[in-house]
Amino acid sequence: MAIIEVEDIFFTYRDGTEALRGLSLYVEKGERVALLGPNGAGKSTLLLHFNGINLPRKGRVTILDREINSKTEKWVRSRVGLVFQDPDDQVFSSTVWEDVAFGPKNMGLGSDEIESRVNDALKAVGMTGLGGRAPYHLSYGQKKRVAIAGILAMLPEIIVLDEPMAFLDPKGKETLLDILNLMHEKGQTIIIATHDVDFAVEWADRVIILKDGRTLAQGTCDLLRDSALVEEASLRLPVVSRVFQLVPGLRHRPLPLTIADAVGIINRITQRCGDYLKGDGDDECGK
Ligand SMILES: Nc1ncnc2c1ncn2[C@@H]1O[C@H](COP(=O)(O)OP(=O)(O)OP(=O)(O)O)[C@@H](O)[C@H]1O
Ligand SMILES: [Mg+2]
Incomplete structure (x- = not known):
């Protein structure tokens, strides 16, 4: 069953850049999908469609059987958690604790539930005890962890991470992988944009390769044995x-x-x- 269906979408930025040009793909419930493709392929632009920040100029994005538009964008944000490529775009509260609590508060949860979700999420990313720190004084990798914790605390059905491994130290990557595995076991659907083919083959059920704002190929990791395709996508074996x-x-x-x-x-x-x-x-x- 497709939990996300993208049908022939076009997206143009204000300056006229046509970032997505007739892109189609699907993601099934419970899948682990790696989204690959060269710089500028349209990965981040696409991911911003998954929680309604971007709306297509043409074409359709359907999530959990609902079309995403200005009427459903608020609804979709409680279903899809998106960790941005740059944590500076996401982490903005005055303390780490407040930042992680932002999503659960917006969901209207009670204070006990918020407290327990924030503590669990900070623990999951190895940031227990740092709740009182100011995010802008944290290292980039620590900010990335806070951004991930903020999404985890919302317990979304679908979690979308844009280059989550960038700036994480090896231990941080291992911790993130453990979290992702746990989420997969709970039946959550996970989509990760990455340039890391070694991570993709070890982790993903399916890969989707984008180029020039379109889907170049989608299928199992076997696609990454295809030297010609790998070359075309500016990836490597x-x-x-x-x-x-x-x-x-x-x-x-x-x-x-x-x-x-x-x-x-x-x-x-x-x-x-x-x-x-x-x-x-x-x-x-x-x-
Ligand atoms: N805010 C913006 N305004 C104008 N053009 C943009 C904007 N953001 C991205 N673009 C352009 O849209 C296209 C797709 O960019 P996008 O960031 O989605 O690529 P990406 O696949 O995520 O690349 P990367 O691997 O570098 O993260 C590129 O040509 C990029 O220059
Ligand atoms: Mg990107």
Whole structure:
């Protein structure tokens, strides 16, 4: 069942830039979707349509069976949580606590519920104890965490994150991945715009590749084995695939995408070559 349906949308910025030009795609309920594409492809512009900040000039965006327009934009904001690419566009209250509480307050929740949601969200992003800090004094990565916490506290059915990994340290990325996995287990639909193909292949159920304001391709992560498509989208093959491509004896077809795929292939080779690896085999191994 499609939870988001985008049909042939066009969007033009005030200065005349045609950012989306006949873009169509769908997202199914409970899916983890990675939205890929070069700089300027239209990813952020598209994501702003998912909670009604942008409305298409032409075409239609339907979310949870409702068309998004000026009458439904308020409704959609309680269903879709959007973490902006730049936390400076999102984090604006005088304290971290107030900022995370902003969404739940707007939803009209009671004070106990707000308190517990804010505390849970700050804990989830590793910011417990920093609720009293002024957001503008935080580091960029910390602001990013606060922006994510603000969306988590709203418990939206659909969560959309624009480049969430940018500026997070390795531990912060791991924490975010744990949060995303937990949300996926709870049945939430998650869409992430990213340039990180290694993250996409390890995490996504499906990838959607944009270019020049249109959908270039959508499908499983297998799309990312297609060197011509990857080149056209200004992406690159996942690191694992590149390693296998570079080693003559490992040029398997199809190339592995994930670490697990690669380990599976290496294990099969080492089993076949057990004697050789122990030093008492001959040179035939791997040929
Ligand atoms: N506020 C704006 N006013 C005018 N043009 C804009 C505005 N924001 C984006 N654009 C233009 O719209 C097009 C799509 O930009 P968008 O930010 O959606 O791309 P993106 O895929 O998110 O890129 P990136 O990977 O760099 O984040 C680009 O040509 C960009 O220059
Ligand atoms: Mg962007």
